[in-house]
Amino acid sequence: MIPLFAWIIGSQIVLTTQLITILFGVPIDVTLIEAGFNPYILGTVIALGLFFGVFVHEVAHSLIAKAKGIKIHSITLLILGGVSQMEEVVPDPKVELPMALAGPLTSLAIGIICSALVYVFPTLPDPAVAGVLVFTFGYLGILNVLLFAFNLLPAFPMDGGRVLRAWLARRMPLSRATKIAADVGRAFAVIFGIFGFLMLNPILIIIAFFIYIGANQEATFLRYYILLQDVTVADAMSNSVSTVEPTTPLPRLLELMYETKHLGFPVVERGNLVGIVTLSDLHKVSPIDREAMQVRDVMTPNPITLPPSAPLIDALRIMTAQGIGRIPVVEGDTLVGIVTRTDLLRVMELREKG
Numbered sequence: 001m002i003p004l005f006a007w008i009i010g011s012q013i014v015l016t017t018q019l020i021t022i023l024f025g026v027p028i029d030v031t032l033i034e035a036g037f038n039p040y041i042l043g044t045v046i047a048l049g050l051f052f053g054v055f056v057h058e059v060a061h062s063l064i065a066k067a068k069g070i071k072i073h074s075i076t077l078l079i080l081g082g083v084s085q086m087e088e089v090v091p092d093p094k095v096e097l098p099m100a101l102a103g104p105l106t107s108l109a110i111g112i113i114c115s116a117l118v119y120v121f122p123t124l125p126d127p128a129v130a131g132v133l134v135f136t137f138g139y140l141g142i143l144n145v146l147l148f149a150f151n152l153l154p155a156f157p158m159d160g161g162r163v164l165r166a167w168l169a170r171r172m173p174l175s176r177a178t179k180i181a182a183d184v185g186r187a188f189a190v191i192f193g194i195f196g197f198l199m200l201n202p203i204l205i206i207i208a209f210f211i212y213i214g215a216n217q218e219a220t221f222l223r224y225y226i227l228l229q230d231v232t233v234a235d236a237m238s239n240s241v242s243t244v245e246p247t248t249p250l251p252r253l254l255e256l257m258y259e260t261k262h263l264g265f266p267v268v269e270r271g272n273l274v275g276i277v278t279l280s281d282l283h284k285v286s287p288i289d290r291e292a293m294q295v296r297d298v299m300t301p302n303p304i305t306l307p308p309s310a311p312l313i314d315a316l317r318i319m320t321a322q323g324i325g326r327i328p329v330v331e332g333d334t335l336v337g338i339v340t341r342t343d344l345l346r347v348m349e350l351r352e353k354g
Helices: 002-011 013-024 038-067 093-118 127-151 159-169 174-198 202-227 250-260 279-283 312-322 341-353
Strands: 072-078 081-086 264-269 272-278 326-331 334-340
Touching (some): 002 013, 013 038, 038 093, 159 202, 174 202, 264 334, 272 279, 272 326, 312 326, 334 341
Antiparallel strands (some): 264 272, 326 334
16 A cells, blocks of 8 residues: 555645645745655655554554453554454453553554644754655644544444443443444444545545444454353364374365265374364365375364363354364364354354344
8 A cells, every 4th residue: 555655645745735834834845845756755755654653553552452461463554544453352341441542542642743843843954854844744743633533433443433332331231332333333334435425435435334344343243252151162062073084085085075064174193183174175286186195285284273161252263363164172182073163153043042
């Protein structure tokens, strides 16, 4: 996105300079700003500055989360902001409120600091250099204040949606608070979508889609976690496990899949679990090459496993994060079962109806 943002900023440099002058009331010398390729160089600098601001915004979330004992796996920067990949737990309103506010308040602080510097640079002896700095920090100040305002919209998946849920959760059950916050998010998405179509603005349409999907995912996530509370892997796993050996020919593996209707098998050698093989592993090999290959050639070695006593929520978390459909269940060194995505859905359906 950096080149795209740089081009957009560079191509609108004159209009933006006028806007910054009006907003801050500070005259800007455009000698260097408009010279040669400088508009696009400045566009690149501002785009990098914006994404650095988004990164700091997400770090603020992460620091609060870590202070509260929540593990942080990664931070992903996106076109509309960032996402901190945290350990998935049922949110505690007392933790979620400060964590959600940390990001927007950090963006606001960056915006205020950048805006304050706009009034410092005009004192520099070189007006052209001062103009470049006023433009750059004025632009970043505006963008970070907009990032603050956008993230405080009371709609999932923005921080404002989490603030709203945390506030509601102090007055009602968490599930109801999540439903209300998700409904508000979907309402905002519809409004953005309508305005986007009427104004022929693709950015608003993208934002609407982003908000709508995020609101649905948040509501679904919490529903799953509430349904799977106090359920262990042992309650959902299949005890009768069909296994294959590493030396099993791939044509025979395909036959077993047809016979058993299973799309994956643990691979066991001398009683020890050594891997797992799935239909997707088979599809990576052409039908002609399969004739001369064995399971050991395509299996995933050292697969992720869980003990029977593990919370079933852990299985859901791992399957979602790793994009896998089954997890072998091991007690000690012995394979005692397997839990699949279908098992999870069956348990959730039974608990929902029960």
